Amino acid sequence: MADRDALATAVRESLSAHPRPSRRGPPPPLHDGCALFLDIDGTLLELGPTPDSVSVDAGVAALLPVLAGRLHGAVALITGRSMADADRLFRGLSLPIAGQHGLERRAADGSLHRHLPSLYGLERLRRDLTEFAARHDGLMLEDKGATLALHYRQAPRLASHVHRTLRSHLAAAVASESGWRLQPGKGIVEVKPDGRDKGTVILEYMEETPFSRRLPVFVGDDKTDEYGFVAVTVAGGWAVKVGRGPTNANYRLPNVAAVRKWLTALGSRAAGRKS
Numbered sequence: 001m002a003d004r005d006a007l008a009t010a011v012r013e014s015l016s017a018h019p020r021p022s023r024r025g026p027p028p029p030l031h032d033g034c035a036l037f038l039d040i041d042g043t044l045l046e047l048g049p050t051p052d053s054v055s056v057d058a059g060v061a062a063l064l065p066v067l068a069g070r071l072h073g074a075v076a077l078i079t080g081r082s083m084a085d086a087d088r089l090f091r092g093l094s095l096p097i098a099g100q101h102g103l104e105r106r107a108a109d110g111s112l113h114r115h116l117p118s119l120y121g122l123e124r125l126r127r128d129l130t131e132f133a134a135r136h137d138g139l140m141l142e143d144k145g146a147t148l149a150l151h152y153r154q155a156p157r158l159a160s161h162v163h164r165t166l167r168s169h170l171a172a173a174v175a176s177e178s179g180w181r182l183q184p185g186k187g188i189v190e191v192k193p194d195g196r197d198k199g200t201v202i203l204e205y206m207e208e209t210p211f212s213r214r215l216p217v218f219v220g221d222d223k224t225d226e227y228g229f230v231a232v233t234v235a236g237g238w239a240v241k242v243g244r245g246p247t248n249a250n251y252r253l254p255n256v257a258a259v260r261k262w263l264t265a266l267g268s269r270a271a272g273r274k275s
């Protein structure tokens with residue numbers, strides 16, 4: 001635990017809020033010794049206009065169990081979606097999943113771990129933001145329980161208005177409460193408890209069977225994934241950014257199709273070996 005806390009501190013200190021744009025090559029081929037952590041939206045699946053519009057195609061539904069088999073179960077989904085939502089999306093798969101940016105997770109042994117924040121102030125914020133979203137076409141408030149997400153992908157012209165409004169509402173609603181912060185993403189801003197992120201949850205998995213003593217590999221596409229990139233880099237692993245933009249990751253793949261191809265290569269080698 002002490003080691004993990006020290007590692008989490010190192011991650012925060014290493015995380016650059018404004019990484020410089022740089023060229024990154026594709027990651028090496030995956031191998032049997034990897035522990036694989038995968039973001040969902042924009043990484044495994046193409047982004048949709050709303051979270052509900054995204055669906056899992058047969059290709060990726062078939063690929064994930066193959067990867068999990070090849071890596072002895074060391075495959076976890078790391079998402080901003082709630083765990084229940086991710087389970088709904090990947091119905092029938094029972095992979096380890098971390099939801100709400102690490103506020104909740106299911107370990108490989110099926111045990112559940114939740115870090116529920118103090119909800120003081122969140123009630124008022126929920127009410128205010130529900131009214132705000134109702135006043136503007138194209139805005140959608142998603143209540144995940146411990147986090148609130150305001151989606152504006154369908155109304156990109158409102159981006160700066162949304163960011164400004166959330167900052168002022170957050171200040172008013174939780175003025176006496178520290179420990180909350182805004183997490184920007186692609187067409188989305190989330191209000192989430194501080195101190196938990198995709199990096200801390202990956203480090204938790206890395207202390208457990210079957211992830212421990214493997215090479216951590218994390219693939220993600222958005223700002224919230226930067227925490228995970230730094231965590232696996234500090235732990236000596238591979239961080240793979242999907243798409244363009246500045247990043248702390250040490251490798252890059254251009255899009256979801258390239259991620260699928262890279263992952264499939266490991267699955268194909270597994271099939272080839274069996275035959």
Ligand SMILES: [Mg+2]
Nearest residue numbers: 039041042222
């Ligand atoms: Mg994503």
